[in-house]
Amino acid sequence: MSESLFGEDVIVRTIARLVAPFIQLFGLYVLMHGHVSPGGGFQAGVIIASSFILLALALGLPESKERFKKTIRLPMESSGPLIFALIGVTCILAGGYYLQYGIAFLFPPAVVSAILISAVEIGIGITVLAMIVTIFYAMAGD
């Protein structure tokens, strides 16, 4: 699939290029609001990944890969479990249990917990985003 599904259709190409940033913005919103409203890392990762899949369908695979290069995806794929595990180990070092976010460090435990939960959500989102896109590229690749 080196060529776009829709050939050189100007409408499809333009609309996809216009809409993709807004999909990514919505994905970021879902990611950053995971702790105050329905949402979270898994959903946000899939939403942002869908924008790259849309670009691949409308503009063609090479142009989508150009916007999300392998060198960027490679560290993103493994960073989610790494962030999660590091935060868990940090909780042990701070005197709690593994993944016990409510540790007192500069701020009250509830605030630290909220910050760490957001960090974990961001890590989940990064991994899901990179993995979904990588799987799509691998299966669509020629």
Next chain:
Amino acid sequence: MKIIPSIFILFIGVMLAAAVAGMPEFGDPNSPANTHIVPYYRENSLEETGVTEIVTSIVVSYRGYDTFGEVTVIFTAGTGVIALLGRK
């Protein structure tokens, strides 16, 4: 003829249907799911985790091991796809 497997499947189906009839009503406030742990989450999740979204507090904090496993599953699935199809 596959008469014995059919009877077996039918038997299991009837048993499952009977079990469904005995399940608590959807949203029943007196069901075990709603009287055992849910009130605890509703009352304590905000002050214990500092997160206003109860679902997130359960997924990431109370059930954090499970979510860690899920992320690892996604990572492993992607690694398997890359190993099979090659990195493109």
